[in-house]
Amino acid sequence: MTPDETAGGLMAALGDLIRIDDRTVLVRGQELDLGHDQPDVANALVHRAGDLLVLVDTGVTEAFRTALREAAEGLGPWSRVLVLTTHGHADHIGNNDLADELGGTAEHYVPALDLDQMRDPVSYWVRSFERIAGVAPLPPPPVLAGKLVSLFEPMRPFGATTRTYEERPPERIRIGSIRFTGWTFADGAVRVLRSQGHCAGHVIVHLRDPGVLHLSDEGNGPCGAMADADQLKIQTTLGAVARLFEEGEAALLTDGHTFAVRRGAEAVSHLDGLLEQATALQAAALRLAGEGAGADGRVRPSAFAARYAEVTAELGVGGANPNPMFAAMMAVNQLRELGLRPESGEADAPWSRPAPDHPAPPGPPAPPEA
Structure with a gap:
């Protein structure tokens, strides 16, 4: 299945492998369905840069773990593994220990600001739901948080090689006319860029050679929902990423949940649409x-x-x-x-x-x- 076919709306299922090029695959996730006890599973990217295998997020569920292994085996050979966690929400981190099982030398990085919620996701969601107690007809926050987190099993967010990005010296990263801070890997072929809009520790990832910009959950909508969301950072990130596409510094846009791969002008239109919705929604809210x-x-x-x-x-x-x-x-x-x-x-x-x-x-x- 090609990126264009996926964006065009063909039916796809959890774990489907969407080939971007001969070294890059998007592994498709699924939507949340609380009524049917179905967890959402974030899309993941699997990419090979030389002898380095890169996984951007690992989703959750055994079925998705199997799909990640299949994608990795199809991109070999490699001798090193790098797992990059974009943020600490359960739908992105359930199979993180796969870093230690794929073989070769392994590294795994997570955002320091998301460690607490990765260790104790129930408390994180209780705090989130306490803000809407009485606002919507929902169960009590501890009950709802417990039910939600229980869907994400098995949950293996840490492995033997897990470290935080912040243990590495920060870098100034220039892509085209845009300046970021973050961290680079594989001699700059993999760039982790701080965004911190969707939640406190969020990062986005740029794969230089295939021109993929993985937005993860920064593009989940015109208004962030989480208690630790930062609306300004979300909108600033969307604007900066749109500029990268306009300058030809990025060619393909992927994210955590829309199950599409967007090219060039389509990516810019999508990002501009989110920003237009954000301003229209805030005006309506006022x-x-x-x-x-x-x-x-x-x-x-x-x-x-x-x-x-x-x-x-x-x-x-x-x-x-x-x-x-x-x-x-x-x-x-x-x-x-x-x-x-x-x-x-x-x-x-x-x-x-x-x-x-x-x-x-x-x-x-x-x-x-x-």
């Missing part, structure tokens, strides 16, 4: 917050989230794994992006805009001394 606010300017997040979901549908805004859970998380993030803050930690507590602290007006001048 209007909704004004319409839904009481006379005191307070906004009830549950009411805002319901209207926000309607507006996203009207605007045709998509994203990875659309469902009420992520829609509510996006709505809460959008309120914060507008500058509103919750007035308390209670479920569905009203949000309001903090008043600026203006200095007290000066008093009357003191009478002149006699």
Whole structure:
């Protein structure tokens, strides 16, 4: 199956191998389906740079592990293995210990800022769901977090060779006219670029020789859903990546969840579309917050989230794994992006805009001394 055929919408399934060139394969994941106890599985890239086998993310499930092995065997021979984790969410890290089983000298790197959630994913998701308690009709946060994390089995996020990227000296990386910071491997053939938008530790990966830019989850939609998402960093990353395609420094765009390989102008159009959706959605959110606010300017997040979901549908805004859970998380993030803050930690507590602290007006001048 070719990249163009995949982008054109042919039916594909978990673990399908989408050949990009004779040294690069995209391994297809799947969508989240909580109703049927199906975990989402992120796409992974398998690439050979000389004698180095590179895996960008490892998904989850035994079926996906088998597909990764098949992809690796089809790209041999190699004598070294490098596994790069783009971020610590469970759908990207379940088979990370494969680094130690493929043979040869192995290295595995993960973002330091995501170590806590990799060690204790339930606590990470409890914190995420506590923000939407009462906003959407969902089970209590500990129950929902436990159910969600239980889908991602077996979970092997660490291996004998796991280290953090941050243990390596940071590098200034220039690609075309764009400057990044990050780390390079294989004499610059593999570039790990810090982005940190989708979650705190997120990185994206550029494979120089095939011209692949793997966005992972930075392109999951126009508004990040996670509690540690940074909307500005998401949008800055999308803009920088679009520029790389315009300059011919990247040729193929892949990501974690859309199951497509986009070329050149199509990639730019896709990225511009996400940025246009982000601005349109924030403008709509500002209007909704004004319409839904009481006379005191307070906004009830549950009411805002319901209207926000309607507006996203009207605007045709998509994203990875659309469902009420992520829609509510996006709505809460959008309120914060507008500058509103919750007035308390209670479920569905009203949000309001903090008043600026203006200095007290000066008093009357003191009478002149006699």
